Amino acid sequence: MGPVICRDNISVLISPRNRVLASKSSKKSRHLSCLADCSERMSLVRSFTLQALDLWQGTMKEVGGSFGSSVLSYFLFLKSLLLLNVFSFVINFSFITVPMLAYDHVPHVPPNVTFRGLELLTGAGYFRYTVLYYGAYRADSSTGLVHYNIQLAYFFTIAAYMVLCGAAVLYSMASSFKMNYVLSDPVGGGSWQLLCTWDFSVTNEKAVRQRKNNLRIQLKESMSERSQGTSLTPAEKMRHFGIHLGAWFISTSMAVGCGNAIYYLTTNTEDWSPAREAETLLVPFVVSLINLVVPLFYSLFNKFELYSSQRRQIYALIIRNVILKMSILGILCYFWVNEVAHKFLCWESMVGQALYRLVVFDFFFMMLGSFFGEFLSKVIGTRWIPGLGVPEFDVARNVLDLIYAQTLAWIGIYFSPLLPVLQIFKFLVLFYLKKVSLIQNCQPPRRVGRAAQMKTIFIALLFFPSFVGSLSLVAYTSWSLTPSRFCGPFKGLDSTFSVVVVWMNSLEKVPAAAWAVWVYANVVRSEIFYFLVTIIILFITFVFWQVTQGRKLLILLLRQQIVNVSVCFFFSKRVCGCWYPALSYFCHLNITRFRFQRFLPIYRSSFALLPPSSLGRKRQDLPA
């Protein structure tokens, strides 16, 4: 039965392709040749630019071929963050910096300040007066050819970038969630899933052998887990619960303790006077040191804590790290907003400098972390303590570092428009460093699977708390805080947002822009609008939720029906010869609408019901 069926299918395969080819060749396409040539050229140009933008494709393939898709996801994440920063740099430079430079390209540096090497680390000194920071931008009416409103440009460029960024991250988070969480099996990770998701893109011989080994170990583990029937005694459960509670208490109190330490350090040492510039390096140093050392301490908890699945262990580690990093950043932001904003003359530039220092030190410590995490671990694992073995590439820790770095960049955009330059340089160096370190020092991950769900979690973490936190800080700064009175494009205004108010007032005199004034007055500034929008969104969410619940119930019912049908088929085949009409009537009655004929055993032995878009082609005309 087998080969005959397949050969029939082959003829089915060949004929549509020939039919399509024949129909195309008989078309009289000569008179369209000019149009075809133009579109050909356009598509070539487009594909050329797409390939040029497809950075590092060879490296990605090499990494994916040897280490698999979970490690590859780190590098893809890094690449997408790099592109975000490039976009940010391009729009900031073209809309904010270039007009400022065109207006006045000589930085107003006081006579006693010269460039020393220390500026590269501290960001203060000579850099303070350059276009790197907020303070160098001025809103005096430009006397050039065109009147360019730097205030509006500054505000709207940054607002537009944040909105676009947020939309991009939100969209990718939602689509990733839909694909990887909603449709995935909650039980999953079972043996069948492990087998089906063999990574076909792994091409390295040694890597394939290692994967086979790992797969065998994982299969044995999952089988033994199932057969064990993990049932713990109440005493053991209490013990585990106590250990979990203790671990969470310790990790949270460490985070709070570190936050307090940073706050104490900043309030007592940061006076940011030019004479004691080198002291300003202390706080970023301590922050980065904490971010490097404490997560390693958290990973030690794995020795004591026993989680029911490895996934929960990774989630717990991620949550602890996020709490630590966000509490430190939160303390620093609180300090900047509440104390620095009232103490200094040009406080935005001061905050920009602090962020510059944080970014620089984060870069150094990331390189250091790569050295310790990978190179030293390998040396220890191979020479001194052979039992440890070659380290794995810790995707979770590295991605969290990237998210933290991007948070700093997002916070810093308002205070230092050219900070993305530093970030771009940092990510470029980091890419090559991590690639070399990975290939030299690490082995492929031992546990396969769940890469797609981890990717969703990382994007979700990028959105909240990273993007939402930085957006709320920038929004609070521009809405509630008074801009400094002596420097910057917004000096003299009550708040940054007042530029829009002033602009709208000036637009009222222009009759053609009445619609803009109306939109501003009745949509942007009215609370009723936001209230209505919120109510509508909540209602739609509730409706979708109810639909989802209903569909889950439907799936359960249909599954039961399939089992019933196959039992029915088994008995009726034995009982009477003419089973087909009766059974098909029964089945078509109930489930025709849902195209469940495929599930019937009747069709088991034939490929006649191929999906219409199969066989490597996008569309075809199958014979009926």
Place this chain on the structure above:
Amino acid sequence: MGATASHLGKDLLSEYQELTFLTKQEILLAHKRFTELLSREDKNLPDPRAPTEAILTLPELKSNPFRERIVRVFSTSESRDGLTFEDFLDLLSAFSDSATLEIKSHYAFRIFDFDDDGTLDENDLEKLVNCLTGETDETRLTPDEMKQLISNILEESDIDKDGTVNLSEFQHVISRSPDFVSSFKIVL
């Protein structure tokens, strides 16, 4: 066919692009790699067929545990041996980034169906597990473990409880596994 083995006509290129999920760059690269596999006499034939041994020397397929099954499934010859250029394009198209889940799961099913009978019964599953865990005696699972594993698999995926996994059940399991699309990929 409208093209010699050494050069791909523009019309044919756009037709291939319409009929498969590959871009023009990928088709041209595939053509280049395919002609390298042909022997000198075969290059002058109108529709050359690259032998299986030559195809298995491709670095993308060389270490793949399913390499022979892949060539068998995509081959259109009587003896299921060797691929023409169009078969090769079919292969790359099914394994490309833009192929849909339906197509990938359809071909995955055919690759895993070692005896080509349209269902995955216990023998197919056993061969599948052996393929993926190792061929030597030390690395194989014991018969007890194999039986246990197969019964676990059937419990998970056999919806109509007939003892085999058919295409629809396979696709149902695959649709709930988000890693499948990104791992069922071969790129030149």
